[in-house]
Amino acid sequence: MDYNPSKIEKKWQQIWSDKKSFEPSSDLTKPKKYILSMFPYPSGRIHMGHVRNYTISDAIARHHRNNGFNVLHPIGWDSFGMPAENAAIKHKLHPKKWTYENIDYMRSELAGLGLSFSKEREFATSDPLYTKFEQEFIIKMFEEGLLYEKNQNVNWCPHDLTVLANEQVEEDKCWRCGTTIVQKEMPGYYIKITKYAQELLDDLKTLEKGWPKQVLTMQENWIGRSEGLEFSLALSDKSQQKLGKKFESYSVFTTRPDTIYGVTYTALAPEHEIVKYLVEHKLLSDEKIEAITNMQNVSERDRGTGDKEGVSLEIEVIHPLTGKMIPVWVANFVLAGYGGGAVMAVPSHDQRDYEFATKYNLPMLEVISSENSNLAKEAYVDEGLLVNSGEFDGLKNSKAKKAIIHHFESNDLGKKVINYKLRDWGISRQRYWGAPIPLIHCKNCGIVPEKLENLPITLPDDVEITGEGNPLETHPTWKQCTCPKCGSEATRETDTMDTFVQSSWYFLRYCTPNAQNSPFDGNDAAYWMGVDQYIGGIEHAILHLLYARFFTKALRDLGYIEIDEPFNNLLTQGMVLKDGAKMSKSKGNTVDPDELIQKYGADTARLFILFAAPPVKELEWNDSAVEGAFKYIKKLTDRAKNVTPTNKLVTIDHSTLDKQEKLARAKVYEALKKSNEVYQGSFAFNTVIAATMEALNALSDQKHPDVWSEGYYVLLNILEPIIPHVCWELSDTLFACENFKEITILEEVFEVDSIVLAITINGKKREEIEVSKSLDKEAILEAAKNVSGKWLEGKVLIKEIYVPNKLVNLVVK
RNA sequence: GCGGAUGUGGUGAAAUUGGUAUACACGCCAGACUUAGGAUCUGGUGCCUCACGGCGUGAAGGUUCAAGUCCUUUCAUCCGCACCA
Numbered sequence: 084m085d086y087n088p089s090k091i092e093k094k095w096q097q098i099w100s101d102k103k104s105f106e107p108s109s110d111l112t113k114p115k116k117y118i119l120s121m122f123p124y125p126s127g128r129i130h131m132g133h134v135r136n137y138t139i140s141d142a143i144a145r146h147h148r149n150n151g152f153n154v155l156h157p158i159g160w161d162s163f164g165m166p167a168e169n170a171a172i173k174h175k176l177h178p179k180k181w182t183y184e185n186i187d188y189m190r191s192e193l194a195g196l197g198l199s200f201s202k203e204r205e206f207a208t209s210d211p212l213y214t215k216f217e218q219e220f221i222i223k224m225f226e227e228g229l230l231y232e233k234n235q236n237v238n239w240c241p242h243d244l245t246v247l248a249n250e251q252v253e254e255d256k257c258w259r260c261g262t263t264i265v266q267k268e269m270p271g272y273y274i275k276i277t278k279y280a281q282e283l284l285d286d287l288k289t290l291e292k293g294w295p296k297q298v299l300t301m302q303e304n305w306i307g308r309s310e311g312l313e314f315s316l317a318l319s320d321k322s323q324q325k326l327g328k329k330f331e332s333y334s335v336f337t338t339r340p341d342t343i344y345g346v347t348y349t350a351l352a353p354e355h356e357i358v359k360y361l362v363e364h365k366l367l368s369d370e371k372i373e374a375i376t377n378m379q380n381v382s383e384r385d386r387g388t389g390d391k392e393g394v395s396l397e398i399e400v401i402h403p404l405t406g407k408m409i410p411v412w413v414a415n416f417v418l419a420g421y422g423g424g425a426v427m428a429v430p431s432h433d434q435r436d437y438e439f440a441t442k443y444n445l446p447m448l449e450v451i452s453s454e455n456s457n458l459a460k461e462a463y464v465d466e467g468l469l470v471n472s473g474e475f476d477g478l479k480n481s482k483a484k485k486a487i488i489h490h491f492e493s494n495d496l497g498k499k500v501i502n503y504k505l506r507d508w509g510i511s512r513q514r515y516w517g518a519p520i521p522l523i524h525c526k527n528c529g530i531v532p533e534k535l536e537n538l539p540i541t542l543p544d545d546v547e548i549t550g551e552g553n554p555l556e557t558h559p560t561w562k563q564c565t566c567p568k569c570g571s572e573a574t575r576e577t578d579t580m581d582t583f584v585q586s587s588w589y590f591l592r593y594c595t596p597n598a599q600n601s602p603f604d605g606n607d608a609a610y611w612m613g614v615d616q617y618i619g620g621i622e623h624a625i626l627h628l629l630y631a632r633f634f635t636k637a638l639r640d641l642g643y644i645e646i647d648e649p650f651n652n653l654l655t656q657g658m659v660l661k662d663g664a665k666m667s668k669s670k671g672n673t674v675d676p677d678e679l680i681q682k683y684g685a686d687t688a689r690l691f692i693l694f695a696a697p698p699v700k701e702l703e704w705n706d707s708a709v710e711g712a713f714k715y716i717k718k719l720t721d722r723a724k725n726v727t728p729t730n731k732l733v734t735i736d737h738s739t740l741d742k743q744e745k746l747a748r749a750k751v752y753e754a755l756k757k758s759n760e761v762y763q764g765s766f767a768f769n770t771v772i773a774a775t776m777e778a779l780n781a782l783s784d785q786k787h788p789d790v791w792s793e794g795y796y797v798l799l800n801i802l803e804p805i806i807p808h809v810c811w812e813l814s815d816t817l818f819a820c821e822n823f824k825e826i827t828i829l830e831e832v833f834e835v836d837s838i839v840l841a842i843t844i845n846g847k848k849r850e851e852i853e854v855s856k857s858l859d860k861e862a863i864l865e866a867a868k869n870v871s872g873k874w875l876e877g878k879v880l881i882k883e884i885y886v887p888n889k890l891v892n893l894v895v896k
Numbered sequence: 897g898c899g900g901a902u903g904u905g906g907u908g909a910a911a912u913u914g915g916u917a918u919a920c921a922c923g924c925c926a927g928a929c930u931u932a933g934g935a936u937c938u939g940g941u942g943c944c945u946c947a948c949g950g951c952g953u954g955a956a957g958g959u960u961c962a963a964g965u966c967c968u969u970u971c972a973u974c975c976g977c978a979c980c981a
Contacts, residue, residue: 297900301976304899309980337981350981387979421980428981434897435979504980624976694921695908701974703908708922710934715921721936760912770910773920780920841916846962848916884961889915894961 086720088684091812096197098811105148105156105199111610113153118144119590119650121619121627122159125185125207126166129192131659131666131692131704132620134676138689139656139698139766140618141198145804146762148199150825155611157593158193158200160186160207164582167516171548178516178548182209192677196685197807204596208585209516213592215539216602217584218521220634222532223641225522229275232530235509236354236419238382239267244552246513266380271511272520272578276633280306280503283632286648293652295699298624305625307504311338312488314403314497316349316427322398322411325366330357332400336422336502340491341483344472345429345450347440349400350393350412353378354419357411361396371395378415386415391439403496404473414439422502430462437462451480508630510581515546515554517579525566525573534567540575553577586627587634590614590649608644617650618698624655654766657701666704674704686806687713693768693805716809719779719802723813725791730819732796733789737831743785748832750774750781751794756828758801768805775801796822841890842867844874848890860885867891 099105107115120140123133137158144156167178174181186207193200206213224230238247242262246269256263276283284306287299315332323331335349351358353375362372371394378392393414400409416435417426430440430447440447449458453467469478475486491497511520519540521533533540543561546554555561555577566573588602594611595604619627628650635649658665661672679688691712696702737745754774761771775798782794795813800822803810814820835856840863842850850870854863864883868875871893878895885891 295901297976300900304977307977307980311981335981339981391979416979416981418980426981433981435981438979502980621975697909700902700909705908705922708908711922757912767910769908769920773910776920839916843916843962846915846960851916882961884915886915886962890962892915892961 086717086809088686088716088808089681092195092197092685092808095808095811096194099197099199100202103202105144105154106201106203107155108153110153111606114151115155115611116144116147116152116616117155117590117611117614118147118616119155119157119593119614119618121617121623122161122586122589123189124161124164124166125182125189127185127188129189129676131674131676133193134196134688135656135659135692135698135702136618136620137193137196137198138692139654139768140616141196141200142689142693142768142804143616143618143762143766144199145807146758149800149803149823155204155593156199156201157204158198159205159589159593160189160209161582161586161589162186162207162209163517163579163585165514165516168514168548168550171516172550177544179209179542179544182516183207195677195680196689199807201593201596204593206592206597208518208582208589211539211541212597212599213585213589214518214541216592217518217580217588218533218538218540219535219602220588220638220641221580221584222521222535222538224274224637225530225532227641229278229637230272230510231275232270232272234268234270235273236266236383237269237271237509238264239269240264243550245550246511264382266382271509272522272576273507273509274633276508276630277503277505279633279636280308280505281501282636283505283629284308286632289648290651290653293650295653295655298621298628298653298655301624302629305505305629309338309502309504311336311500311502312340312343312491312497313423313500314491316400316403316409316425319399319401319408322400325398326357326360327364329360333357333425334423335425335427336500337427339429339432339484340487341469341475341480342429342432342450343404343427343487344469344475345431345448346402346409346427347430347446347448348410348412348428348436350414350417350426350428350436350439351396352417352419352424353413353415355413355417355424357398358396358413361398367394367397375413378413381415383418389415391416391435391442393439393443395443403491410445412439412443420506421504431458432462432464434462434464508581508583508633510584511578512581513553513556513577514579515542515548517582518585519555520576520578520580522576523564523566523573524576525569525571527571528566528568531566531568531573537567542579555579583626583630584634587630588638590617590631591638591644602643605644612644612646613649613651616652616654618654618656620658621655628653652764654698656698657696659702659704661704663703679709683709683713684716684808686716686809690716690772690806694772695769697765697767697769699766715776716806719798720809720813722779722783723795723817725782725786725788726795726817727788727792728817729792729796730821732822732826733792735789735793737834740787740790741785743781744787744790745832745835747778747781747785747787747790747794748829749835750778751797752828752832754778754801755797755826759828771801772805792817797826800824800826838888840867840888842871843890843892844871845894846892849874864891867893 118140120136144154148154162182167182170176170181171178221230240247240257240262242260243257287302313334313336315334317332318330361367362375374394393412396411396413398411400411402409428436430436431449432451448471450469450471451463451467452470456463467480469475469480469483475483488499521540523531523533525531543558546558562575562577564573564575591603591608594607598604631649638644664670664672666673691709694712695708757774758771761767778798782791796818799810799814803823814822837853837855839851839853841848842852852866852870854866863885875895880893880895882894
C-alpha cells in the first residue's frame with residue numbers, strides 16, 4: 084500500500100467528525116478520565132508548542148478511550164486579552180472580529196492534526212454566556228467579602244493613560260510608547276486569595292504524587308509562609324509631638340526575635356503612613372523630602388536592583404526591652420506590603436541592615452556570638468550564643484527565639500504571627516477587551532453588585548480602540564445605569580477583569596456543555612472533576628495554577644463544587660527549540676506546523692514530536708529526524724503486505740514456533756506492556772515508539788503469517804494514540820478496526836527455555852553462556868567457571884554470586 | 897544570594913530502579929539494486945590499540961561482589977524567585 088498521508092488524514096478526520104467519535108458518553112457510571120491540555124490564546128496561528136501540547140494530551144486521551152474509559156478531552160479559547168487590542172490599534176480591526184476570526188482559523192489548523200477533542204464542549208471565554216457565570220462568581224465573592232476594593236500603587240503610563248502589568252514595563256518605560264512609568268495610587272478590585280494561603284500551602288502535600296516537585300516548590304516559595312514575632316515600637320514623647328500626636332507607635336515583624344537586643348535603628352517603607360505625614364507636613368528639609376519622593380516613584384520591583392538608600396526621619400522609638408532610644412529611618416528596601424511596612428534593623432545579624440548601616444555609619448551591636456562570625460566583613464546570620472541580651476545571655480539562639488517570643492507574649496508586648504509573601508490578587512484592568520466587573524457605583528449606596536438576572540454585562544461594540552484610556556470610560560452611554568438597590572442614577576465599573584480569572588474555572592465549564600442557566604451541572608462536575616491529567620507549559624507553574632487552585636477552593640466554599648483541588652496530575656512539557664533556542668519569530672527559527680503537515684502529514688508530525696524526547700524535556704527540532712519518523716510510517720505501511728486480514732486476534736500455539744517467531748511475539752507484547760506502563764504516568768512515549776520499532780524489526784525477521792497478523796494487530800493498537808490516521812486506515816482493511824480496544828498481555832510469550840547469562844569477573848562482563856532455564860545454581864556456577872578459565876588463571880576465587888536470569892559474578896584476587 | 901532541575905557516543909536519547917552501559921533513532925561509513933538517487937534494502941559505527949587488551953555515563957572521592965543509578969565534595973549549564981526582615 085502506498086502511503087498518502089494527505090488523502091487518508093482528511094478521510095479519517097471526516098469520518099471521526101461525522102460519527103462524533105470523540106464526544107464523551109453521558110453515562111456517568113462508567114469509569115472516566117478527564118484529560119486536559121491548557122487552552123490556547125487565539126493569537127492567529129498555532130505554533131509548535133501547541134502541537135506538542137495537544138499531541139501529548141491526544142495520545143493520552145486516545146489510549147484511555149481505547150482501554151474502555153469514558154474520556155473527556157475538551158478544547159476552548161482563552162480569548163480575552165491585550166493582543167486583541169494591540170491588533171485593533173495596528174490594523175484597525177475590532178477586537179471581537181479579530182479574535183473570532185483567529186479562533187476559526189486556529190480551529191481548522193488543529194483539526195488538521197487529527198486531535199480527538201470533544202467539539203460539542205468548545206467555547207471561548209469571551210462568549211457572553213461564559214462572562215455571565217463568571218460575573219455571577221464575582222458577585223458571590225463580593226457578597227462574601229472575598230472581593231474588595233482598595234487603593235494601591237500601580238504602574239501608570241502618563242502618555243497612554245493606562246495601567247501596565249509589571250511585565251509590560253521595560254526598564255521603567257512603557258513597552259508601547261516608551262514613556263517613563265510612574266507609580267500611581269489607584270483604586271482597584273482585589274480578590275482575597277490570602278485568606279486561602281494556608282490551605283493552598285497545606286494542600287500541596289496532596290499533590291505530591293501527581294505534580295512535578297519543581298512546581299510544588301515554586302508554589303511553596305511563592306506563598307512564602309514565615310513565622311515570627313510581631314510587636315509595637317512606641318514613639319518617644321518628643322517624636323509624637325512632632326507628628327502632631329497622630330501616631331503613637333507602629334508595628335514591626337521579625338523572624339529573628341533572638342536578635343532583638345541588637346536593634347540599633349528601625350526603617351520604614353517609603354509608603355508608610357508616618358513617612359507620608361512627614362512629607363505632607365514638610366517636617367523635613369527640602370533635600371530629604373525630595374529624596375523620599377524620588378524613592379516613592381521607583382517601582383517596588385526596580386528598587387531591588389538599585390543601591391540601598393535611606394533618609395533619617397529625625398524621630399525615635401523606644402526599644403521594648405532595653406528602653407533605649409532608637410533612630411527611625413526611611414529605607415527603599417523596606418516593602419510596604421509586608422509585615423506592616425516597617426522593620427527593626429539589626430545590622431550585626433542581617434545582611435541588608437548591615438549594608439544600610441555601613442553606608443550611613445549607623446552603630447552595630449553584636450548579640451549572637453560565634454567563632455565563625457566576622458562582623459568587620461559581613462553580618463553574621465547563623466547559629467550562636469546570645470550576648471549583650473540581658474537575661475537571655477548564654478542561650479543558644481534557637482532557644483532564645485522561643486524564650487523571647489514567650490517573654491513578649493506574657494508581658495503583652497507582642498505576639499507570635501504567621502506572615503505570607505502571597506498578596507491579594509488585583510483583578511482590575513483599565514482595558515476594553517475583557518470581562519466587565521459587574522459592580523455599580525452609586526452615590527447613595529456605594530459599591531453595589533448588579534442583579535443576577537441582568538447578567539451578563541457585555542461589552543459595547545461601538546468603540547474605537549486607540550490605546551489611550553479606557554473605551555468603556557469614554558463611551559457615551561455604556562456606564563450609565565441605575566442603582567439596583569435604590570434606583571437612583573449610577574455608573575458601572577469600567578474596569579475589566581484580569582484574563583487569569585477566565586482561566587481559573589474553564590475546566591469546570593467543560594463538564595457541562597452549553598449549560599444555559601448555571602455555570603455547570605453539579606453532578607457533571609462531581610463526575611468529571613478533578614482533571615486526571617493536566618498538560619501545559621512550565622511557565623504557568625505559579626500564576627495560572629495557583630489562581631485555578633484558589634478558585635476551586637473558593638467555589639467549593641460558595642457551594643458550587645465539592646472538590647478541594649482541580650488538577651490531580653500535572654505534566655509540564657518542555658519547550659520546542661531549534662538551533663538551541665526557543666522558536667520565535669524574532670529569531671527566525673520557527674517551523675510552521677501547517678507546512679510540516681502539508682509536506683509529511685499530521686501523523687509524521689505527531690510521531691516525531693513524541694519520539695524525539697520525553698514530554699518533560701526540551702525538544703530540539705531536527706529536520707532529518709522528522710524525515711526518519713516519516714520513513715518509519717512508510718515502513719509500517721509497507722509491512723501490511725505480510726498480514727492476513729482478520730477481524731479478531733489470532734490464537735497461536737506458542738510451543739510450535741521457532742526461535743525467531745517466539746522472539747517476535749515477545750517483542751510485540753513487551754511493547755504492549757511498555758505502552759500500558761507509560762500511560763500510567765511516565766508518558767515516555769519515546770520508549771513506547773522505540774519498542775514498536777524493535778517489534779516491527781523482529782516481526783520482519785520471521786515469516787510466520789499468524790505471528791505477523793497478531794503482531795501487526797497489537798502494534799496498530801499501540802500506535803493508534805500516536806499516529807491515529809494511518810493506524811485506522813491500515814486497520815480498516817486488515818482488522819475491520821476491531822483492534823482499538825484493550826488487549827490482554829499473554830504472559831506465555833515471555834516464557835523461554837534457555838536464558839543467556841552474562842559472566843562477569845569482579846563486576847566486569849567477560850563471557851556469556853546460554854543455559855537451560857531449569858538448570859540449578861550449582862550447575863550454573865560450574866558452567867560459568869568453565870568458560871572463564873582464562874580469567875581465573877593464577878587468581879584466587881573468593882566469591883561466587885548468581886543473580887537469577889541476569890548474571891554470574893566471580894570475585895577473584 | 898536562595899530554591900529547583902539537568903549533565904551518558906558525532907546528535908536526539910534508552911537502561912526493568914543497585915546487576916551485561918549506549919536499546920531505538922538521526923548522522924556517518926561500506927555494500928546491493930539502479931540510467932540515476934536526496935528512493936529502497938543489507939552490514940558496520942563509544943574511545944584508544946595492528947592485536948592481546950585497556951579506558952569509558954561532567955570531575956574527584958566513598959559504600960558494595962557489583963554504581964549511570966546510593967553517599968560526600970566539586971564543576972558546568974538551564975529554569976524560577978529575587979531585599980518578604
